[in-house]
Amino acid sequence: MLAQLPRITRPDGAPIRVLFVDDEVTLTRLVSLALAYEGWIVDVAHTGHDALELVATARPDVVVLDIMLPDIDGITVLRRLRESGSAAPTLFLTARDSVDDRIIGLTAGGDDYMTKPFSLEELVARLRGLLRRIVHAPAEGQRLQVGDLVLDERSYETSRGDEPIALTTTEFELLRYLMRNPNHVVSRAQILENVWHYDFAGKASIVDLYISYLRRKIDRDRTPLIHTVRGVGYMLRSPA
Amino acid sequence: MSAPGDRVRRPMTLRTKIVAGVAALVAGILLTVSLFSDIALRATVDSMVDGQVAASLSGFEHSVHKSRNNAARSGDTDSPKGFGKELVDFVGHAPGTIIAMTVDGEIVDAARFTDAGGVPLDAATVDEIESAAERLSAGPAGSAGSAESEGLAGSAGSAADGAALDQLDPVDLQLAEFGAYRATVATDRSDSLLFVAVSSAAAEETVVAHTIVNLALAAFAILAAVVGVALLVRAALRPLSRVAAAASAVTDVALDSGEVSVPMRVDPDDVDGRTEVGQVGQALELLLRHVDDALRVRSATDLRMRRFITDASHELRTPLAAIRGYAELTRQDSENLPETTEFALSRIESEANRMSSLVSELLLLARLDEGQDVQHDEIDLADLVIAAVSDAQAAYRDHEWIVNVPESAVTISGDPERLHQMMSNLLGNAGVHTPEGTTISVTVTLPATDDAGAPKPGLVRVLVADTGPGIDPELVPILFERFVRGDPSRGRGNGSTGLGLAIVRSIVEAHAGTVEVQWSGAGTTFVVELPAAERPVAQRPVPVAEQEPSPSRSSSAAADHLASDAPVGSPPTSIDDRSAEHEAPVG
Numbered sequence: 001m002l003a004q005l006p007r008i009t010r011p012d013g014a015p016i017r018v019l020f021v022d023d024e025v026t027l028t029r030l031v032s033l034a035l036a037y038e039g040w041i042v043d044v045a046h047t048g049h050d051a052l053e054l055v056a057t058a059r060p061d062v063v064v065l066d067i068m069l070p071d072i073d074g075i076t077v078l079r080r081l082r083e084s085g086s087a088a089p090t091l092f093l094t095a096r097d098s099v100d101d102r103i104i105g106l107t108a109g110g111d112d113y114m115t116k117p118f119s120l121e122e123l124v125a126r127l128r129g130l131l132r133r134i135v136h137a138p139a140e141g142q143r144l145q146v147g148d149l150v151l152d153e154r155s156y157e158t159s160r161g162d163e164p165i166a167l168t169t170t171e172f173e174l175l176r177y178l179m180r181n182p183n184h185v186v187s188r189a190q191i192l193e194n195v196w197h198y199d200f201a202g203k204a205s206i207v208d209l210y211i212s213y214l215r216r217k218i219d220r221d222r223t224p225l226i227h228t229v230r231g232v233g234y235m236l237r238s239p240a
Numbered sequence: 241m242s243a244p245g246d247r248v249r250r251p252m253t254l255r256t257k258i259v260a261g262v263a264a265l266v267a268g269i270l271l272t273v274s275l276f277s278d279i280a281l282r283a284t285v286d287s288m289v290d291g292q293v294a295a296s297l298s299g300f301e302h303s304v305h306k307s308r309n310n311a312a313r314s315g316d317t318d319s320p321k322g323f324g325k326e327l328v329d330f331v332g333h334a335p336g337t338i339i340a341m342t343v344d345g346e347i348v349d350a351a352r353f354t355d356a357g358g359v360p361l362d363a364a365t366v367d368e369i370e371s372a373a374e375r376l377s378a379g380p381a382g383s384a385g386s387a388e389s390e391g392l393a394g395s396a397g398s399a400a401d402g403a404a405l406d407q408l409d410p411v412d413l414q415l416a417e418f419g420a421y422r423a424t425v426a427t428d429r430s431d432s433l434l435f436v437a438v439s440s441a442a443a444e445e446t447v448v449a450h451t452i453v454n455l456a457l458a459a460f461a462i463l464a465a466v467v468g469v470a471l472l473v474r475a476a477l478r479p480l481s482r483v484a485a486a487a488s489a490v491t492d493v494a495l496d497s498g499e500v501s502v503p504m505r506v507d508p509d510d511v512d513g514r515t516e517v518g519q520v521g522q523a524l525e526l527l528l529r530h531v532d533d534a535l536r537v538r539s540a541t542d543l544r545m546r547r548f549i550t551d552a553s554h555e556l557r558t559p560l561a562a563i564r565g566y567a568e569l570t571r572q573d574s575e576n577l578p579e580t581t582e583f584a585l586s587r588i589e590s591e592a593n594r595m596s597s598l599v600s601e602l603l604l605l606a607r608l609d610e611g612q613d614v615q616h617d618e619i620d621l622a623d624l625v626i627a628a629v630s631d632a633q634a635a636y637r638d639h640e641w642i643v644n645v646p647e648s649a650v651t652i653s654g655d656p657e658r659l660h661q662m663m664s665n666l667l668g669n670a671g672v673h674t675p676e677g678t679t680i681s682v683t684v685t686l687p688a689t690d691d692a693g694a695p696k697p698g699l700v701r702v703l704v705a706d707t708g709p710g711i712d713p714e715l716v717p718i719l720f721e722r723f724v725r726g727d728p729s730r731g732r733g734n735g736s737t738g739l740g741l742a743i744v745r746s747i748v749e750a751h752a753g754t755v756e757v758q759w760s761g762a763g764t765t766f767v768v769e770l771p772a773a774e775r776p777v778a779q780r781p782v783p784v785a786e787q788e789p790s791p792s793r794s795s796s797a798a799a800d801h802l803a804s805d806a807p808v809g810s811p812p813t814s815i816d817d818r819s820a821e822h823e824a825p826v827g
Contacts, residue, residue: 116561118565
């Protein structure tokens with residue numbers, strides 16, 4: 001359950017700061033309470049303008065952003081946030097969950113996407129996933145290469161051939177996991193455990209979904225590197 | 241109008257009716273006109289011939305008087321005629337005219353005139369004339385019984401004024417050798433008669449020729465009228481054909497599915513209300529517009545309704561998240577809570593979860609209804625089916641699961657998440673509604689085959705067959721409707737929303753496929769058919785690296801593992817142990 005996982009902090013030991021942007025006071029209170037269990041500090045904004053102001057002063061490690069806000073929508077907030085130089089990973093939390101909404105959210109630079117109603121447990125798990133790059137300092141990082149696909153764990157950069165590929169945090173983590181196990185079949189369960197760090201209650205299809213996102217960015221119109229191993233899972237393999 | 245027996249008769253088209261009617265009318269008029277013109281012509285010709293008869297008779301009388309006077313002077317009166325001159329020597333008669341004199345009913349002399357003058361008559365003709373003259377002479381006793389016309393009698397009478405003789409109106413006479421004649425007799429002396437006959441053959445020929453010309457003209461006129469009217473009617477009815485074509489084109493539009501407007505319109509040239517055809521076109525145009533408006537209103541209502549469902553579902557999500565979250569949060573302190581409170585909280589949580597999935601499913605259905613929200617990735621359906629079966633196997637451990645898939649990739653274009661949900665709903669449905677120990681087999685075939693085994697190219701078929709007790713036959717027609725529950729007693733309690741199969745159908749239809757259920761007595765089979773990807777992608781199962789013993793080297797191996805209840809994802813962790821507790825597939 002909550003608070004049973006080891007606590008995470010900033011590399012310097014300071015508590016994690018979360019900016020939670022939602023116009024529903026009930027929800028912001030709830031999430032503040034839940035994240036306080038994790039020992040995190042939660043800054044709450046109820047409008048897009050408040051959020052942008054808070055980013056400057058509070059310098060959050062991770063942002064949870066509702067797409068429908070009373071003044072400016074979450075996607076615009078994220079764009080301005082990136083323009084102002086903040087690289088904090090962002091999770092969209094919204095009541096809208098059509099494929100289109102999800103693609104808009106992810107292509108707008110969001111790193112993950114959750115729909116209401118959500119489980120607090122899952123929210124925390126996903127945030128922990130997004131925070132890994134802050135928590136685990138780049139020290140352990142290295143450069144991974146499979147075929148012409150290159151992933152740099154320190155700079156968080158990915159490229160295939162000479163072409164840089166922009167990945168969201170989740171996609172990056174998934175690809176990193178696959179690249180750490182080249183030419184090995186990894187099951188959906190293994191992927192869930194190692195990439196999402198969370199029990200998604202048999203929702204193996206989320207793996208398929210993100211694999212399909214990855215394939216679009218990496219394999220489209222190229223020699224495929226990601227292969228489906230029927231009945232088992234996936235394998236990243238350099239072309240023979 | 242028509243008797244039932246007439247129904248088999250092919251109805252005449254309007255064009256045929258009009259053309260036939262005009263032809264009959266024209267023919268009737270022309271024939272009547274020709275008939276009357278013939279009658280008039282005949283009367284004119286007859287009167288001309290009768291005039292000749294009268295003229296010849298008066299010339300004959302004159303010649304007879306003259307000959308008698310000459311004979312009296314010369315004393316040559318031995319002849320029965322009273323004069324010696326032969327009739328052939330008489331002059332002043334038109335060619336073809338026959339004259340004769342009878343004494344006591346016997347022909348005493350006769351002559352026929354030609355271009356070269358008079359010639360004697362042969363005996364047969366003489367006999368004919370004799371009997372004709374006798375008939376004619378009998379006439380005066382019957383007081384002009386043979387007179388056909390007062391006018392003719394009058395003109396004949398005036399022509400004979402100079403003579404003291406009675407003259408009878410001419411009558412028709414048919415001579416064996418010389419044809420048609422008009423003949424008459426006049427009293428000469430008490431015992432003798434003068435007979436004159438004028439040939440009417442030329443007149444007859446004129447009348448016949450005239451009749452033939454008339455009939456030919458009439459036939460031509462009828463033909464011309466038929467052709468002309470047919471062309472005119474066709475031209476006049478052409479807009480009507482266009483209007484009919486416009487109307488029938490509308491019937492080809494599938495107005496029941498998605499299409500919200502009538503795309504066809506009547507040609508603007510065909511809606512002029514001042515013409516009859518235009519009125520029909522106008523009426524149709526109005527009808528189409530009316531239907532179009534009605535459709536638009538309905539589809540707008542439909543859209544509003546769906547939007548309402550979508551919005552309502554969205555609005556419900558935030559409070560649901562709060563309910564769920566607070567319950568979850570409160571339960572963190574479970575050691576401080578009384579047991580009943582903890583139970584109540586867990587119920588709140590699980591009901592909030594159920595409501596969440598209900599809201600999600602309603603939203604999904606509303607979106608699928610709008611025909612949006614489906615991604616199109618190339619996926620191996622067999623792989624997806626194996627994954628779904630392995631999830632289901634974990635959730636329903638007491639069922640026997642068998643999976644049969646082809647060796648090669650079964651590539652379709654679709655939304656992996658949705659198709660996964662579709663399979664999980666179908667398998668969950670089979671799991672929920674069959675008793676423990678039931679065998680559920682899932683078969684993927686490419687291409688699909690129909691019930692007789694014939695291949696259906698371009699289609700992929702997924703069969704989910706169980707050996708369970710089957711479905712209530714009354715439910716079969718409504719099985720894929722929303723909120724239909726096969727077994728009310730097992731319904732709501734286990735998290736079933738009653739939307740599972742409705743979602744199956746919506747997802748399958750969003751992928752342009754079909755789903756149906758078959759009940760064979762030995763179990764229930766759900767048949768899903770989906771279009772195969774246009775070009776089969778060489779996404780064959782990858783041979784697995786050697787260090788990892790794999791169950792997936794062939795599909796039958798995977799099937800064996802499933803059937804023997806071994807976890808399919810054999811590498812270290814099994815996904816499936818956990819899914820059993822959480823994912824309660826809907827039914």
